Amino acid sequence: xxxxxxxxxxxxxxxxxxxxxxxxxxxxxxxxxxxxxxxxxxxxxxxxxxxxxxxxxxxxxxxxxxxxxxxxxxxxxxxxxxxxxxxxxxxxxxxxxxxxxxxxxxxxxxxxxxxxxxxxxxxxxxxxxxxxxxxxxxxxxxxxxxxxxxxxxxxxxxxxxxxxxxxxxxxxxxxxxxxxxxxxxxxxxxxxxxxxxxxxxxxxxxxxxxxxxxxxxxxxxxxxxxxxxxxxxxxxxxxxxxxxxxxxxxxxxxxxxxxxxxxxxxxxxxxxxxxxxxxxxxxxxxxxxxxxxxxxxxxxx
Amino acid sequence: xxxxxxxxxxxxxxxxxxxxxxxxxxxxxxxxxxxxxxxxxxxxxxxxxxxxxxxxxxxxxxxxxxxxxxxxxxxxxxxxxxxxxxxxxxxxxxxxxxx
Amino acid sequence: xxxxxxxxxxxxxxxxxxxxxxxxxxxxxxxxxxxxxxxxxxxxxxxxxxxxxxxxxxxxxxxxxxxxxxxxxxxxxxxxxxxxxxxxxxxxxxxxxxxxxxxxxxxxxxxxxxxxxxxxxxxxxxxxxxxxxxxxxxxxxxxxxxxxxxxxxxxxxxxxxxxxxxxxxxxxxxxxxxxxxxxxxxxxxxxxxxxxxxxxxxxxxxxxxxxxxxxxxxxxxxxxxxxxxxxxxxxxxxxxxxxxxxxxxxxxxxxxxxxxxxxxxxxxxxxxxxxxxxxxxxxxxxxxxxxxxxxxxxxxxxxxxxxxxxxxxxxxxxxxxxxxxxxxxxxxxxxxxxxxxxxxxxxxxxxxxxxxxxxxxxxxxxxxxxxxxxxxxxxxxxxxxxxxxxxxxxxxxxxxxxxxxxxxxxxxxxxxxxxxxxxxxxxxxxxxxxxxxxxxxxxxxxxxxxxxxxxxxxxxxxxxxxxxxxxxxxxxxxxxxxxxxxxxxxxxxxxxxxxxxxxxxxxxxxxxxxxxxxxxxxxxx
Numbered sequence: 001x002x003x004x005x006x007x008x009x010x011x012x013x014x015x016x017x018x019x020x021x022x023x024x025x026x027x028x029x030x031x032x033x034x035x036x037x038x039x040x041x042x043x044x045x046x047x048x049x050x051x052x053x054x055x056x057x058x059x060x061x062x063x064x065x066x067x068x069x070x071x072x073x074x075x076x077x078x079x080x081x082x083x084x085x086x087x088x089x090x091x092x093x094x095x096x097x098x099x100x101x102x103x104x105x106x107x108x109x110x111x112x113x114x115x116x117x118x119x120x121x122x123x124x125x126x127x128x129x130x131x132x133x134x135x136x137x138x139x140x141x142x143x144x145x146x147x148x149x150x151x152x153x154x155x156x157x158x159x160x161x162x163x164x165x166x167x168x169x170x171x172x173x174x175x176x177x178x179x180x181x182x183x184x185x186x187x188x189x190x191x192x193x194x195x196x197x198x199x200x201x202x203x204x205x206x207x208x209x210x211x212x213x214x215x216x217x218x219x220x221x222x223x224x225x226x227x228x229x230x231x232x233x234x235x236x237x238x239x240x241x242x243x244x245x246x247x248x249x250x251x252x253x254x255x256x257x258x259x260x261x262x263x264x265x266x267x268x269x270x271x272x273x274x275x276x277x278x279x280x281x282x283x284x285x286x287x288x289x290x291x292x293x294x295x296x297x298x299x300x301x
Numbered sequence: 302x303x304x305x306x307x308x309x310x311x312x313x314x315x316x317x318x319x320x321x322x323x324x325x326x327x328x329x330x331x332x333x334x335x336x337x338x339x340x341x342x343x344x345x346x347x348x349x350x351x352x353x354x355x356x357x358x359x360x361x362x363x364x365x366x367x368x369x370x371x372x373x374x375x376x377x378x379x380x381x382x383x384x385x386x387x388x389x390x391x392x393x394x395x396x397x398x399x400x
Numbered sequence: 401x402x403x404x405x406x407x408x409x410x411x412x413x414x415x416x417x418x419x420x421x422x423x424x425x426x427x428x429x430x431x432x433x434x435x436x437x438x439x440x441x442x443x444x445x446x447x448x449x450x451x452x453x454x455x456x457x458x459x460x461x462x463x464x465x466x467x468x469x470x471x472x473x474x475x476x477x478x479x480x481x482x483x484x485x486x487x488x489x490x491x492x493x494x495x496x497x498x499x500x501x502x503x504x505x506x507x508x509x510x511x512x513x514x515x516x517x518x519x520x521x522x523x524x525x526x527x528x529x530x531x532x533x534x535x536x537x538x539x540x541x542x543x544x545x546x547x548x549x550x551x552x553x554x555x556x557x558x559x560x561x562x563x564x565x566x567x568x569x570x571x572x573x574x575x576x577x578x579x580x581x582x583x584x585x586x587x588x589x590x591x592x593x594x595x596x597x598x599x600x601x602x603x604x605x606x607x608x609x610x611x612x613x614x615x616x617x618x619x620x621x622x623x624x625x626x627x628x629x630x631x632x633x634x635x636x637x638x639x640x641x642x643x644x645x646x647x648x649x650x651x652x653x654x655x656x657x658x659x660x661x662x663x664x665x666x667x668x669x670x671x672x673x674x675x676x677x678x679x680x681x682x683x684x685x686x687x688x689x690x691x692x693x694x695x696x697x698x699x700x701x702x703x704x705x706x707x708x709x710x711x712x713x714x715x716x717x718x719x720x721x722x723x724x725x726x727x728x729x730x731x732x733x734x735x736x737x738x739x740x741x742x743x744x745x746x747x748x749x750x751x752x753x754x755x756x757x758x759x760x761x762x763x764x765x766x767x768x769x770x771x772x773x774x775x776x777x778x779x780x781x782x783x784x785x786x787x788x789x790x791x792x793x794x795x796x797x798x799x800x801x802x803x804x805x806x807x808x809x810x811x812x813x814x815x816x817x818x819x820x821x822x823x824x825x826x827x828x829x830x831x832x833x834x835x836x837x838x839x840x841x842x843x844x845x846x847x848x849x850x851x852x853x854x855x856x857x858x859x860x861x862x863x864x865x866x867x868x869x870x871x872x873x874x875x876x877x878x879x880x881x882x883x884x885x886x887x888x889x890x891x892x893x894x895x896x897x898x899x900x901x902x903x904x905x906x907x908x909x910x911x912x913x914x915x916x917x918x919x920x921x922x923x924x925x
Contacts, residue, residue: 020375021316024826024892025662028853048385049310052378052392060374061892085394120398229661293876316828338829340799341896370828373894 006280006287007067007093008032009154009194009223010239011232014071016041017050020057027063029229030236032291035069038083039098047079051086058090069130071096075105084109088116094128094153099161101137103148110149128153130196134161139180142187154194156225157184172208174198185220192277194222203228213238222284240292241285247301249285252278254301302357308386311371311379318368320379322387325363330354336368349373353380362387401550403905412791412840414918420905421551426915431814431846434913436767442568444611445634455584456638461495461616464637465574468612470496473503474573477610479603480510481578481590481739485649488578488616490517491641493527502526507570509561509602509760511535511805523548532570534558535795535805536907544906545802547922553907555795558738559764559771559811560912562605566767569914575610577603577630578644582617586635587628590740591750591757593619595650598719598740598749600629604759607634618644627750629757651743654721657699658692662824662853667696669877670780670822670851675704676875677868679777679817683713686778687812690718690741693822697780698722705731716772717763717808719745719755727755736772738763738808764811766912773815781809781821785837788882790844790859792821793837795909798830800899800923802907806841811912813846818864822851831889831896833882838899840918841909854888855880900924 012033015026018041026034036058042050054070062068070092072083087095097109106129117124129151133139139162146155159170159177168176181197188195197216200209209231216224217238224235241249252269256279259267267274289296307323318336325331332350336343350364362384368376385392404419408427416425458464470476476496478489489508494517496504506519506528519540522528532554536544544553556564564570579588580596590597595618607613607630614637615630624632644650658664670693674680688698699722705711712732715723719737721744726732735755740746748755758772765771773779784804785793792813794804813819823832833852848862855878858869872879900923907920 019314019317020371021314024316024372025853028662028825029665048392049379049382052381053375055397056374056378056381061372082391082394089394089397119395230664338798338896340899342829342894344897345894370830372829372892 006283008284008287008291009067009196010288010291011223011235012069012156012196012225013229013232014041014225017054018042018046020053023053023057024061026229027061029232031066031226031229031232032223032236033067033069034063035071035096036092037071038079038087039071039073047073051082055086055090058092067094068092069094069096071098071132074099075109084112084116088113088122088127089120091122092127094130096130096132096156098132098158099134099138100131100145101135102141103144106131106145106148106152110151113151125151127151130154130156132156132158133180133184134158135165136162139183142184143190146187146191146193152191152193154196154222155184155188156196157181157198159198172202172205174212182219189220192280195220197221197224199225199227200231201227203230206234209234210238236292239288240294241288245285246289246294246296247299249282250296250299250301252282253286302359302384302388302390304359304362304384304387305389306387308383310383310386313367313369315369316371316375318366318371318376318379320383321365322383323363325361327361328363329361330359331363333363333365334368335366337370338368345373346376349376350380353377353384357381357384357388359384359388401552403903410915410917412789412843412917414840416916416919417905420908420919423552423554423908428843428911428915428917431843431911434915437567441566441609442571443609444571444573445609446611456586456635457584458637458639461492461639461641462499464614464639465492465495465499465501467637468574468614470501470574472501475505475507475571477572477575477606478508479577479600479606480508481597481600481602482645482650483597484513485646485652486514486578487643487645488576489514492576492616493517493519493522497522497525497527503529505530505532507532507572509534509606510558510807511537513537515539520548532556533805534561534807536802537805541802545800545920545923547904547906549906552905552919554910555806555907556910557764557806557810557912558602558760558808559766559773560910560914562761562765563767563912564914565605565609567914572606572610574612574614575603575606576614576616577607579615579617579630580644581619581621581625582615582638583621583623583625583632584638585623586613586615586632586638587623587625587630588615588617588635589625589627589629590746591627591629592621593617595619595644595647596743596746597650598746599737599757601738601758601760601763603630605761607631612636614639616641616644618642651746654742654744655690655692655695657696657722660692663693664696665853666822666824666851667693668700669856670697670820671700671704672875672877673820673849673851673856673872674701674778674818675708676877677778677818677871680708680710682710684710684777685712685714685716685775686780687715687717687776687816688723688780689782690720691782693782694780695720695722697822698726702726702729702731714772716776717812719748721745724748724755727752736763764808764815766811766814771815773811776812776816777818779812779816779819781812781819783809783821783823783832785832785834786821786823786847786850786882787834787837787844788886790847790850790861790882791837791840792842792844792847793839794841796839796920798896800838800901802920806909810842810846813842814912818848818868819846820849820851821847825852825854825885825889826892829893831886831893833885833889835886839909839920843911843917850882850885852885854885857882857885
């Protein structure tokens, strides 16, 4: 399997493109993914200013140890074209698209990004995409969106706008978005991409955050978006793999290594085939362990 | 670009700067700087402002900047924005490709 | 004022003139190198009884000042327990000026921060011609940097002031002690009264060693005042005034914990450092102080103590409501208070047997039969600037302006086992971690760890480096080098232009032992 850098996505934090101090401070927290935002956190009168700020910040002070993302404005907004011109040139790891509802929207943006990548001499296809699912249509079309383009590496559920589109009441327990979370998760699994869970909005409720994150982890999510830096360490801690999961991951990778040495085409473990997604999951587990400070070298499996 | 009207960009929040630009009636470039870090970075800030004006081909402008400890790239970003607003033009991002 | 051309390079690499006016410089040679003198202590206190009868009350300040015999050229002192709410200093200086007394040495116990009336005016009109404090700020600071004073200001740490007084370097002719409550015979305290300020610990050394002592209060109680922080046997006169200060500022409410996520991150990291250390065990001791990061740190430390079932033997220094909370939860056995930072802490002394007022000298004097700092495990400190040698600047800001005060920082760093300096890598565009601090106040050898939002740097030259490194690595804490932090700060801000000064020394920065660790020079215009 080709060497692919594992980018953990346990925690995502947005930094508003309208606020220099937020963008600078966000470099220092422990979030895996830092999203420079041009969309909801930036008022209409400041869209142009935010573009210049985000471009300059990403070009000059991009954190080396994080997955760097830029959230552009909506697909049908008047800002998107210029957002893409600036965002692609900033060369982030990924562009996050809000309110995705159809595969064709993703494909359109992917083509537009490719045109700019080519123009400036970047490797075409290198910039990844994460789709934010924020409406019932996005949930219904989650499958086609997840499979829409090779750039798509994850989908994130966004509860606020989603609840509004459902005409539901947003509650802490989140039952009103439970189906949506799972639907998106399943689509992600089908496409072999990461699934990112909703924000827990009450910053002062640590217990509530822990419960919600435990649920997210149980359901199978790969990470959760944070609304405030205080939530980051708590959420990260829930995506720390158990010893059992780490040992299993080590066994998977050991089997893959053995297979390579013996030039085997297919590799098995415990009577089952090891495919690429499994290998990727194992690498991710070890990366999560490493990020949590667990040393795995020399572990007895 | 030519500054056609007064424009403002940025805020007085910590780590930001607020820049006001307006046409200078043919007097050329004038910069008025008020900064928390004037002693340490005053020269550097003026240089960044001059360079950005040059990059955009602005020859006539009165620039008033109130700086609250903004990093150099923030000052540049605010300048780029205020110049475009003052010139009533959208920025051509392909210009970045030449760098 | 003459300044010698010959200079010393002291042990932190600072160049100091050998003599500045009448001041003969003893250059700093190391944090623990000076051998304390064992000569008898100096005092101007006399044994005689000055008052006949049983009342020391004087009608007003002017009369009291006249009775003390204050003359031109003498030294006067004040404490700083009323913080920004103090109105005693202004009233006394005004009375002195009205009496036409001039050329006084002004020696308060800490930072001079009063705005109205301004000390600058008293200097300009000749009432004051020398200042010895722990820091000066604002209008006075700017004026001093501009060359206002003929003779350089001398700055000392909290611990060094009683040392200097007992060594005869600073002899106080008249001490003016503001009290929240006092009786007619001079017993006085800050623990009770409508404007209770808490511990008066910084005035004890003045009460015991000044030539004359005047207690000033706005709340006279029936004899005998109980508690009596200052005993009647040290007091010559008592004056009642309408107001000792601004009640809102003296009795200010508990500071709310900062909401700034960056400061919370730093505070939590500092608590993690303490909790990871092998010294974090039953009966450990700590000092966290006041300030946004400190209070948050206190709360995080408290959480960890509860989680691990560890109790502290004592907390030391300035007290806040947050620390009083810990005491009430049974997490700390004794609070040893040299000062109280809010109304909760102020009133707690009188209310709780385990919360006690201590003499500042007992807290921090390095040359004595033992200060409590000798027994302190952890000290959390703030800073304006730290350099790659771990030297700390708590006096001057990014444009060279005076904005801090020595306080007890250098004392805590030298006395505690593990001193932890907390600060962000940049503040706006001002780098906090630099190659060389503008003013060296706390020598690097006494600093064990620097905690920032970008990581923790341990000082390889600190006595506990090896064990601290091992303990923190075992706890998976993010360790980085101080050089990394400095480069990170510089990569964000750019390289600053150095501040230009003339050769003229305006401020002498003394270390705990009376040696000169640095000087502050006039800023070039």
